[in-house]
Amino acid sequence: MAHFAVEDLTFTYPEAKKEALSGVSISIEKGEYVTLCGKSGSGKTTLMRHLKTVLTPHGKRTGRILFDGQLLDTVSLREQSARIGYVMQDPDSQIVTDKVWHELAFGLESLGCDQKTMRLRVAEMANYFGIGTWFHRNVAELSGGQKQLLNLASIMAMQPDALILDEPTSQLDPIAAADFLNTVRKINLELGTTVILSEHRLEEVFPSADRVIVMENGKVLAEDTPRRIGQRLHAEQSDMAAALPSPMRIFYGVGSSLDCPLTVREGRRWLSEELKDTKIRQDSLPDPGETEEPEAKDAAVALKEVWFRYEKDAPDVLRGTSLSVPKGTLFAVVGGNGTGKSTMLKTVCGICRPYRGKVMIDGKRIEKYKAEELFRGNLAMLPQDPQSLFVKKTVEEDLVEMLADVPGSIGEKEELINGVARDCEVMGLLSSHPYDLSGGEQQRAALAKVLLCRPRILLLDEPTKGIDNFYKQKLAEILDRLKAKGATVLMVSHDVEFCAQYADSVSMFFDGGVVTTNTPARFFSQNSFYTTAANRMSRHMFKNAVTNGDVIELCRINKQN
Amino acid sequence: MEQGFGGYHPAVNFIFFAGAILFGMFFVHPAFLLLSVGLSCTSYFLFKGRRGVRLLLGMLVLVATVSLLNPLFNPYGETVLFMWMWGRPFTLEALLYGLATGGMFLTVILWFACYNEIMTSDKFTYLFGKFVPALSLVLCMVLRFVPHYEEKIRVIGGARRCIGKSAENGTKRERLESGMAVLSVLTSWSLEGAAVTADSMKSRGYGSGPRTNFSIYRLSRRDGVVLTLLAVCAAGLAACMLRGGTEAVFLPGIFWAQGPATALGSVFYGIFLAVPAAIQIGEGITWRILRSRI
Numbered sequence: 001m002a003h004f005a006v007e008d009l010t011f012t013y014p015e016a017k018k019e020a021l022s023g024v025s026i027s028i029e030k031g032e033y034v035t036l037c038g039k040s041g042s043g044k045t046t047l048m049r050h051l052k053t054v055l056t057p058h059g060k061r062t063g064r065i066l067f068d069g070q071l072l073d074t075v076s077l078r079e080q081s082a083r084i085g086y087v088m089q090d091p092d093s094q095i096v097t098d099k100v101w102h103e104l105a106f107g108l109e110s111l112g113c114d115q116k117t118m119r120l121r122v123a124e125m126a127n128y129f130g131i132g133t134w135f136h137r138n139v140a141e142l143s144g145g146q147k148q149l150l151n152l153a154s155i156m157a158m159q160p161d162a163l164i165l166d167e168p169t170s171q172l173d174p175i176a177a178a179d180f181l182n183t184v185r186k187i188n189l190e191l192g193t194t195v196i197l198s199e200h201r202l203e204e205v206f207p208s209a210d211r212v213i214v215m216e217n218g219k220v221l222a223e224d225t226p227r228r229i230g231q232r233l234h235a236e237q238s239d240m241a242a243a244l245p246s247p248m249r250i251f252y253g254v255g256s257s258l259d260c261p262l263t264v265r266e267g268r269r270w271l272s273e274e275l276k277d278t279k280i281r282q283d284s285l286p287d288p289g290e291t292e293e294p295e296a297k298d299a300a301v302a303l304k305e306v307w308f309r310y311e312k313d314a315p316d317v318l319r320g321t322s323l324s325v326p327k328g329t330l331f332a333v334v335g336g337n338g339t340g341k342s343t344m345l346k347t348v349c350g351i352c353r354p355y356r357g358k359v360m361i362d363g364k365r366i367e368k369y370k371a372e373e374l375f376r377g378n379l380a381m382l383p384q385d386p387q388s389l390f391v392k393k394t395v396e397e398d399l400v401e402m403l404a405d406v407p408g409s410i411g412e413k414e415e416l417i418n419g420v421a422r423d424c425e426v427m428g429l430l431s432s433h434p435y436d437l438s439g440g441e442q443q444r445a446a447l448a449k450v451l452l453c454r455p456r457i458l459l460l461d462e463p464t465k466g467i468d469n470f471y472k473q474k475l476a477e478i479l480d481r482l483k484a485k486g487a488t489v490l491m492v493s494h495d496v497e498f499c500a501q502y503a504d505s506v507s508m509f510f511d512g513g514v515v516t517t518n519t520p521a522r523f524f525s526q527n528s529f530y531t532t533a534a535n536r537m538s539r540h541m542f543k544n545a546v547t548n549g550d551v552i553e554l555c556r557i558n559k560q561n
Numbered sequence: 562m563e564q565g566f567g568g569y570h571p572a573v574n575f576i577f578f579a580g581a582i583l584f585g586m587f588f589v590h591p592a593f594l595l596l597s598v599g600l601s602c603t604s605y606f607l608f609k610g611r612r613g614v615r616l617l618l619g620m621l622v623l624v625a626t627v628s629l630l631n632p633l634f635n636p637y638g639e640t641v642l643f644m645w646m647w648g649r650p651f652t653l654e655a656l657l658y659g660l661a662t663g664g665m666f667l668t669v670i671l672w673f674a675c676y677n678e679i680m681t682s683d684k685f686t687y688l689f690g691k692f693v694p695a696l697s698l699v700l701c702m703v704l705r706f707v708p709h710y711e712e713k714i715r716v717i718g719g720a721r722r723c724i725g726k727s728a729e730n731g732t733k734r735e736r737l738e739s740g741m742a743v744l745s746v747l748t749s750w751s752l753e754g755a756a757v758t759a760d761s762m763k764s765r766g767y768g769s770g771p772r773t774n775f776s777i778y779r780l781s782r783r784d785g786v787v788l789t790l791l792a793v794c795a796a797g798l799a800a801c802m803l804r805g806g807t808e809a810v811f812l813p814g815i816f817w818a819q820g821p822a823t824a825l826g827s828v829f830y831g832i833f834l835a836v837p838a839a840i841q842i843g844e845g846i847t848w849r850i851l852r853s854r855i
Binding site for chain 1: 721725
């Protein structure tokens with residue numbers, strides 16, 4: 001008997017013209033690991049919410065859902081709470097109580113368990129998830145990754161036999177995300193819990209999924225093993241193909257007749273096999289050469305021996321940071337959590353004042369600028385959470401707010417807004433409420449708002465957080481257009497793949513300072529761990545292939561000869 | 562504070578502080594006052610360590626000021642020390658009365674400071690959650706939301722400053738408008754978050770039937786022993802108080818109760834108040850001995 005069976009489910013939100021789900025039929029076996037993927041707005045979340053009665057949205061519905069052979073609606077609330085676990089996107093808002101230990105027990109309290117059972121279950125979960133060291137802490141002190149792990153642990157304490165996870169890692173950095181997904185995998189393997197996971201980071205989940213369901217426009221587009229899904233998406237030239245893991249994309253880019261690799265390990269083996277009979281004449285792409293560090297007075301942004309700490313007795317966050325960003329380039333700073341990357345951006349836009357060292361904007365010390373002068377036509381920053389910028393009911397009103405105290409006629413302003421909206425591809429979203437947009441759309445709307453400062457230097461803090469590969473490509477196009485107009489972009493990011501593909505220079509940030517700066521090709525081919533999947537997969541054959549495109553190109557060149 | 566006195570059951574902690582603060586507010590008899598001042602200072606120092614010295618010194622200044630100022634405004638009393646300001650008397654009784662009031666202030670404030678160190682929010686919610694379960698959940702959700710919103714306000718303020726929309730140097734009206742904008746972002750952002758929190762609660766069975774309360778505290782034997790000791794001392798002290806052993810009058814003439822009720826009462830009071838300090842010191846000694854044996 002299937003664990004979940006959805007039979008011909010059609011659902012329409014109230015007052016919506018389009019069906020959110022139409023004729024969805026799927027069946028999920030016990031102990032299966034199923035990945036649900038699709039572009040934002042394809043109905044993933046709506047479908048997953050239907051698998052738990054309390055979370056089911058209101059609207060018009062036909063079709064039925066069976067849980068363990070029983071109609072889901074007839075399964076009691078208590079039983080559903082205990083047996084079906086649901087983890088949502090936002091790690092912060094899901095937490096209810098103020099202490100870690102209390103949060104772990106929250107579900108058990110609601111189920112009316114007695115002290116003894118609760119003690120045992122909580123202890124068990126704290127052990128299994130390695131929470132022991134932060135068991136007594138306040139939840140406010142935890143990192144995003146720890147919070148999401150706590151959410152999962154708190155649900156696992158109720159011993160569910162099915163886990164539903166709705167993009168659980170979209171707000172986490174790559175290392176915390178990998179950690180979280182490994183834990184989910186471990187639960188699936190060791191406890192046999194059924195896992196239904198929606199995710200846009202397919203690199204991580206493809207190798208562990210038993211089955212992948214692809215959704216588009218509220219319909220199930222395909223349903224198969226990861227390998228065959230890859231094949232199908234490629235054959236159909238779907239937008240979703242951009243989200244496939246690097247080894248798969250390289251495989252299809254080269255057009256091999258061998259078996260498709262899923263992981264980097266398989267990818268390496270495949271590449272060796274593929275080029276077995278080919279003599280490697282060219283093992284590297286032409287190198288554009290070192291990036292030259294411009295003089296501080298010619299640089300768009302220059303930091304000179306900057307030291308900063310948040311409080312008098314606190315440790316230094318920036319420890320002699322020096323950096324110079326050439327004009328008209330996309331400059332990326334990568335590095336781990338808590339190394340001070342975001343603080344560095346804050347010193348550049350004047351929120352944090354360094355106690356030693358100089359910050360130069362366009363060759364002039366930042367202190368010499370007046371606040372209005374700095375943010376009008378010079379500098380602007382897009383924060384990590386685009387939501388923190390929206391003030392009004394519609395995107396358009398929000399954009400108008402930006403220009404409220406700028407001189408100029410209404411016609412000029414309108415033109416300016418339209419220009420920015422076109423650049424950021426938000427023309428179609430102008431009348432929507434900012435909170436109704438998807439993560440990628442919100443980001444673009446926020447970017448449009450920031451661009452109304454007409455900055456010559458744009459600062460981006462983790463611009464790819466929470467958005468899927470499809471939207472990342474769009475973001476890259478927008479940044480390219482800005483660059484063509486002469487703007488300089490400085491971004492800090494965890495997203496190695498994005499930086500490798502689109503940045504002009506990459507810097508490694510560690511322990512409060514910049515360790516090294518180079519072109520992406522040189523930078524990533526020197527690293528062995530902190531580098532792209534394409535590079536890890538091809539480093540035994542090629543010297544400086546960093547992006548998927550590089551590997552495909554080198555394969556093609558060598559095969560021709 | 563999970564060691565020493567703070568490691569005891571929340572009920573022990575709470576009863577001690579309730580008693581200490583209540584008694585501290587009523588007793589102005591010098592013997593009792595000396596005990597409570599001495600022991601509250603000792604306890605505070607033991608809980609806080611060196612960091613506590615600053616508050617202690619500050620408090621001493623306050624007491625000195627209160628006791629010296631009192632006679633300036635209070636001309637009553639039999640023993641005139643000297644005359645000042647066109648013949649206003651500065652009396653010994655008023656000075657002593659000021660000293661007693663200052664001492665009372667000192668102990669009550671110090672006990673509250675100790676209470677803050679020991680009674681963390683989860684102990685309080687645990688104690689009172691039993692009587693009003695819904696209230697205790699609300700309380701700990703509030704404790705979660707306050708830092709959560711503070712953080713959000715910080716993020717919003719930062720985001721607006723980065724696009725030149727802060728009105729730090731602006732006029733009053735601009736600052737007000739900017740404040741309203743932050744508030745509006747916070748409201749819609751929080752409502753969004755609150756919807757998720759509600760879903761997360763429902764999804765984990767909140768409201769699906771009767772609820773129980775989880776706690777990480779256990780009433781152990783040593784808690785029982787200390788609780789009994791506190792109860793015996795408090796009862797003894799109350800008896801002595803009824804016998805008039807704690808009576809003290811300063812104005813217009815001085816009368817301080819003396820005799821067996823006072824003596825016995827101060828013994829009980831001393832033992833009661835010395836409990837946390839004794840536990841704290843005892844634990845320190847035990848550790849030193851254990852370490853020296855290694």
